[in-house]
Amino acid sequence: MALKFLNKKGWHTGSIRNVEKVWKAEQKHEAEQEKIEERSEFRAIQEQAGLVPRRPERLEFLYDPELAVAKQNVSSSRHGVLFQNQDQRARATIPGALFDDDDKRHSANDSWRKFHSxxxxxxxxxxxxxxxxxxxxxxxxxxxxxxxxxxxxxxx
The missing domain is CATH 1.20.5 (Single alpha-helices involved in coiled-coils or other helix-helix interfaces)
Structure with missing residues (x-):
C-alpha cells in the first residue's frame, strides 16, 4: 500500500518544510558551537598574552557530586594517583567504557540525604x-x- 500522501501532512518528518526546519536548526547550532569555540580560543590567547586578567576559579566544582565521591576514593599517596590514572586509561579503551558508572557512584549518605530531604x-x-x-x-x-x-x- 502506497503511503506517499503522508509526506504532504504538516506533522510528517519527511515533508520538505520539516526537513528544512531541521536543517536550519542544525546549521544554527553548528554556527553557535563554532562561535563558542572561537571565543574560548581567543580568550585563552588573550590570557596567555597577559592582555586580559585570568578568570577567577569558581566554586561550581564544589557542587559536582561525581568529583566529591572521586576525591574520597583517591589515595593520598602520589603512587596511588599514578596507578589510578593508568587504570583509568586502561578502562577507557574497553568497549562500553563510556557507560561505566564506577566513577559516578554516589555514596550511601548522599543518596539517603537527597532522598529524605x-x-x-x-x-x-x-x-x-x-x-x-x-x-x-x-x-x-x-x-x-x-x-x-x-x-x-x-x-x-
Whole structure:
C-alpha cells in the first residue's frame, strides 16, 4: 500500500518544510558551537598574552557530586594517583567504557540525604499520614452508624 500522501501532512518528518526546519536548526547550532569555540580560543590567547586578567576559579566544582565521591576514593599517596590514572586509561579503551558508572557512584549518605530531604517526599508522607487518620476516623464513624442502625432495627 502506497503511503506517499503522508509526506504532504504538516506533522510528517519527511515533508520538505520539516526537513528544512531541521536543517536550519542544525546549521544554527553548528554556527553557535563554532562561535563558542572561537571565543574560548581567543580568550585563552588573550590570557596567555597577559592582555586580559585570568578568570577567577569558581566554586561550581564544589557542587559536582561525581568529583566529591572521586576525591574520597583517591589515595593520598602520589603512587596511588599514578596507578589510578593508568587504570583509568586502561578502562577507557574497553568497549562500553563510556557507560561505566564506577566513577559516578554516589555514596550511601548522599543518596539517603537527597532522598529524605526531598520536599515532595515530605509532602507526600504528610498526605499519607492525613489519609490514614481520615480513613480510621471515617471507618469508626461508619461502624458507629452501622451499630446505631442495627440497634434501631432490633428494638424498632
Amino acid at each position: 526531598d520536599p515532595l517526599l515530605l509532602i507526600r508522607q504528610k498526605e499519607q499520614e492525613i489519609w490514614k487518620f481520615l480513613s480510621l476516623f471515617l471507618y469508626s464513624i461508619h461502624v458507629s452508624c452501622l451499630c446505631f442502625f442495627c440497634k434501631r432495627l432490633r428494638f424498632g
